[in-house]
Amino acid sequence: MIVCFNHNITPSDCSVGNYVVCCILSQKLAEAAEDADLVHEYNETLQFDYFNSLLINTVDEDGNSIPLGGEFPLEKNEHFNKLPVNTQQSNIQVPTNVYNQDPDILNGVYMSEALNDIFVDNFQKDPTLTWQYFGSSTGFFRLYPGIQWTPDENGVVTFDCRNRNWYIQAATSPKDVIIVVDVSGSMKGLRLTIAKHTINTILDTLGENDFVNIIAYSDYVRYVEPCFKGILVQADLDNREAAALGQGSLCNQAIMLITDGAMEDFQDVFQEFNWPDRRVRVFTYLIGREMTFAENVKWIACNNKGYYTHVSTLADVQENVMEYLHVLSRPMVINHDHDIIWTEAYMDSLFNTQAQSLLMMTSVAMPVFSKKEETLSHGILLGVVGTDVALRELMRLAPRYKLGIQGYAFLITNNGYILSHPDLRPLVKSNFELLRQ
Secondary structure (H helix, E strand, O other), rough: OOEOOOOOOOOOOOOOHHHHHHHHHHHHHHHHHHHHHHOOOOOOHHHOOOOOOOOOOOOOOOOEEOOOOOOOOOEEEEHOEEEEEOOOOOOEOOOOOOOOOOOOHHHEEEEOOOHHHHHHHHHHHHHOOOEEEEEOOOEEEEEEOOOOOOOOOOOOOOOHHHOOOHHHHHHOOOOEEEEEOOOOOOOOOOOHHHHHHHHHHHOOOOOOOOOEEEEEEEEOOEEEEEEOOOOEEEEEOOOOOOHHHOOOOOOEEOOOOOOOOOOOOHHHHHHOOOOOOOOOOEEEEEEEOOOOOOOHHHHHHHHHOOOOOEEEEEEHHHHHHHHHHHHHHHHHHHOOOOOOEOOOOOOOOOOOOOOOHEEEEEEEEEEEEOOOOOOOHHHOOOEEEHHHHHHHHHHHOOOHHHHOOOEOOOEOOOOOOEOOOOOOOOOOOOOOOOOOO
C-alpha cells in the first residue's frame, strides 16, 4: 500500500500513527498465538465448552442453554455501527461444513483462548480499532468483539475464514497457477459438475498478487479463454491489463490437475521439464468414486512436491482444495517469514445491511506458525491473525497543515488500485448484499 500526496510532501514527513500501530498489534497477536500453541499439548479427548457465535444465548425447549451456547452478554456499540457486541470477550464461528466439536477444532479453540486478553488490551490502547480476529487453518474463526452470528435463510453458515483474501495473502506468497482440467468423455454429469466447482473454488483462493490460466484437455488441448492463450493473467475480477504482462508473479509456481484418472504417470515428461529442481509443484484432484487410476494420479503429485486429494462429492471440494495452501505456505513457515500484508479496500458489509453504515476498510494480517521443535521442520501453519482498519483512519495521517487548502491525500495499492481518494465513489449493489472480500 502506498500513501500519496498531491503536494511536495513525502510519506516520511507525516506521523506513522495507526499504520504502525496496526502492524504492532497484529504482531502481538501472532506472538501470543504462537506462544500459546507452544505450551499446549494436543489432547484427542479434550472436552471444552466454548462460545459458538451461532449458538450463544440459545436455549432448548426446557429453557436450558444448549451445548456451545450459554449466556453471552451483548450490548449495542456505536463504534461498531450499533451492532450488539461483547467488548470483553471474543467468540468462535465455525462453518456448517466443519464439525464444531472435532478434536482439532476443540484443541485450537482452547489454545487460542490466550488471545482474549490481547484483543481487549489492544482495543483499550487504540479505541479506533474495529474487528480483531484469528482465522485457524482448521476452519474456526475467533472474532473480537464477540457477536451473534446469523445463518442464511437455509440455516447454513458459509463464511469460511480460510477463503478470505486476508487469510490467503498472509498464508502464502504470490503464486502462478495453471489449472489443467480433463474434459474427456468420462468426465460427464456429476464428475464434470464437481470439476467445475473445484475450479471455481481454486479461483476463489487467488488474489490480485497471483496469476492464473485454465487449460482443458481431451484428445486435444485448448485454453478455456482463447484471449489468454500462452500467458498468465492477474487473478483479479476483471483481469484488466494483465494480458499485456504475461510473466506471472515469478514466485510460487503450481499446476492443478483435475481429472478422473490418468492412464500413465508421464514420468518422462516431468523428468524433462521439471526435474531435478521440481520448481513447479503439481497438485492433483481425482474426481469421482472410481479409484482405478488413483495410483498414477497420486504418483504425479507426490513426485512433484505437490499434494494428492480424492474429491468424490461436491461436499468434499472445499476442504480438499484448501490443502494446497498448506503446502505452498511451508517454505515461508519453515523460514518463519512473518510478512505483514494489507488487503485491497472492501466494504465492511459482513454484519451491516444499511448502505449508510457501510465503511471502506482494509485489513492488516500476519501468519501464525507452530514453533514446536518436533514440527518445526514440517512447516505447520496454525492460521492468520488480523485486524480491520477504516480507510478514513489512515487518511487522517495526512498532515493537513502541510498539504494546504488545495492539497489532498490518496492511497493506491501495489497493483494500481485506488484505496482512497476524495473523489472515489464506491458503487453499492441495490440489495446491499455485499460479500466481504
